Amino acid sequence: MADLFQDYPFGQAWDEMFSAPGVVRPAYESVHGALQAMTATDLKARADIMGRTFLDQGITFALGGVERPFPLDLIPRIVTNQEWRVVETGVPQRVRALEAFLADAYGAGRIFDDGVVPRRLVTTSPHFHREVAGMSEQDGARIVISGVDLIRDEKGEFRVLEDNVRVPSGVSYVLENRQAVSQVLSEAGEDQHIRSIAEYPGRLLAALRKVAPSNVGDPTVVVLTPGVYNSAYFEHTLLAREMGVELVEGRDLVCRGNRVFVRTTAGEMPVHVIYRRLDDEFMDPVQFRLDSMLGSPGLVNAARAGNLTIANAVGNGIADDKLVYTYVPDIIRYYLREEPILLNVDTYRLEEPEQLAYALEHLAELVIKPVDGSGGKGIVIGSQADAVTLSRVRQAILENPRGWIAQREIALSTVPTLIGDKMRPRHVDLRPFAVNDGNSVWVLPGGLTRVALPEGELVVNSSQGGGSKDTWVLAGPAEPTVEPLALQADSSEPASLPEFGSRSDQSQSQSQTQSRSQLQTQSQSGSQSQFQSQSQLQPNSGSAAGGDSAADDWHPSEASDLGMSATGAFFFDPPVTPEEPSDGLRHQQGQQQQAQPARTQEHLRRRPPDATATPGNASAAEGLTC
């Protein structure tokens, strides 16, 4: 029975399941135990069922015009609570620093004047768009969705391989993988507390609504897709469906007078936030490629006029340029005055003569990457390349040093993967997804683990024949729920905390903690709709505090059709309308009960019973009834 792991080879890389031959790391014990009880045939049969389901449901990505199921390996990749803490603090730190960098680079340019990053670096980037220079409406929320690619080196340390702050994809596979693995390998996770990922769509929608133009009370969010031929089309439909918003194509949009509308059967309806899933160059033929039929002319001007939020913002490509990547530690120190939590991979800038000389000399030991490449294209791994390839790369580097970087070759960590009828170590990376609502950055406790299926292969991109694994982030043993979120809040949302902190009322802070832990438990019980409603509270409080000026010109019932009802929000309060200027809903419970008892009671009544039953809210309820 144990022959699944027979002759499991050990190399230089960090193996995530075994600390030594035959010694299983504690986090993997239950998975390893479950696998011990199975034969290769069992496992194969389960894998086949899973593959069939993916194909039937059209969970595919298109490669060369052919739809293929995304290969999923059954064996999950597990990250302990302690290891995850590094990710959960390191990724937000990086996102905040890059946010500041983008705002600065398209604005005053302090960082260039101070000589930390050469200006030329940004202006020569192919993703630098002068068209959006000086647009500051979206500062702090240009990177709403990010996917920072992490790897674990030979010592098991997380390191950043690259930042993706333009259109990171793959989150749909995170959601689908979890479902598939829990359906066919349910016994493996039985005695472990795996953190839920089901709250992602709700969090994303809340963030998108929160970054809407400030003059809109009840913003309409849409997902913009290039269409059915895009390789990630499945993901676009999943996100739209799970968020309950419309999935639009460029031809559905029309811009007029710096406002954006979508064509519906009942006429044109305004749109305020576009989660776009196409590249900058195709967004707006007025500003960029004239022949693009995928976007809509006028989008950028609408954003500049403050009537539209494009997420992620146009021009973000300068922040995830692979050459800018080498400066990110300095960027973090410069803007945040903090030491980077996540380390970079040692990288040589080939523009600098000494580094170029060194790299050319050691080409066979380095990994050479094009700076604006994605999807694993054009990467040359020196140790695996033949002489012809190396000389071609040398030539290419000499012609355009700005176009390439060289990195130390790292043996990515390995996780056992079913190959044939044996378990074999295969290299993996990790893409955690982070959502930034302008105040705080939340990291989805999970992520896309990509695995390179050929033996020894280090490039894991799906377009290069990579597969994926479900990623389990374990909750901590003693204090499973409250702590991680509190930690995240402390480290990443100083901007939003004063709002609560200024009111040092005891019951207030208590109910605050309560609602956090409650939020956590709800999501862990897998009750997605409840969570979404919960998260809905945040944008409401935000928009109510921030924008009570202009009335939304869209018919309210239409708006709720698109935005709210689909997330199950009708159990809760309707969006706070401009006629009711007030603080957030949370404050109403604790503080405004005297002033407006009737309305507060109304809010409490409409909450689900478990919300009112928690101690923090109970005190507010008592104050009302007596």
Place this chain on the structure above:
Amino acid sequence: MLSRIAESLYWLGRHVERADCTARILDTYLHLLPTGSWAADHQVIRSLVDSMGLAGDEEIEGSDSTKLIRMLVFDTERASSVSGALIAARDNARGVRDALPLEVWECLNVTWHGLRSRAATGGGPHSYLRWVSERCAIAAGLTDQVMSHDEGWHFLAVGRALERADMTIRLIAAADSQTGAVPPWRAMVSACGGWEPYVRTHGGSVGPRTSIEFALLDRHFPRSVLRCLTAAETSLAELEAAGATRARDPRRDPSSARRIVGRTRTGLDYRTGTDLTRDLPALLSTLQRTVASGHAAITSSFFRRGDEITWANFSAEGALV
């Protein structure tokens, strides 16, 4: 609801119904004919081609039975074939995945995956057509039972009803113009899928009057033209009420699809069996016109888009990358 999505749902309804009807028509004709008599019986082939609205297609009219079956059943390139209609249905569904329940999408996608493997097994057209009918029934059932009966569903329902009416009308017209070895009226009633209810209502004797009355006017049979037009009218009434930006009374608005369909439906509703046979060709062409102009009215009032953008300097700059 987005215009694009509404249009795709409408066509989704039409294509699934077309696949289902085509499969039934072909299966009926295959079933009724003694084996081997295909090549001899040009009348039947004519009748078949006519009822599928393919008269005038030279490639089809000139082909023998084997080739005909290949073209009408398996040809994935041809939109009028069974396979082609299912592919078109799936393509439409794929474009509106976020507006369709997972079950409906999965059903169409599984069907799409099955097309090639089913055709390759060589089980012959009959088993293939039966399988198609089953898949279409599952799709239709899921649409009705799982999908919310909202605006999108009504678009789908209108598409389905108009396609079904169109098919039945053409079957009657084809039967009316034929005399051949196979009794045309029996074939017509079977191809509508109504043989059993017909026998229960009118007994086993098949004549033109009763069968035409059945296919046009039967109030219980779900594929009679009257029922189809009623279904289309009901859904159109819902749709026009939902998107009521126009304040005009739809019953007086000449651009209203509901009015076009409703008028014909009323005219049909109060006819009797003797009225029907007297000027059948004129009646059938009225019905066909109704379906066509109903479709045009729906397209213009719900799916219309702005003009395609053209750039004045596009050609001046020559070919852009």
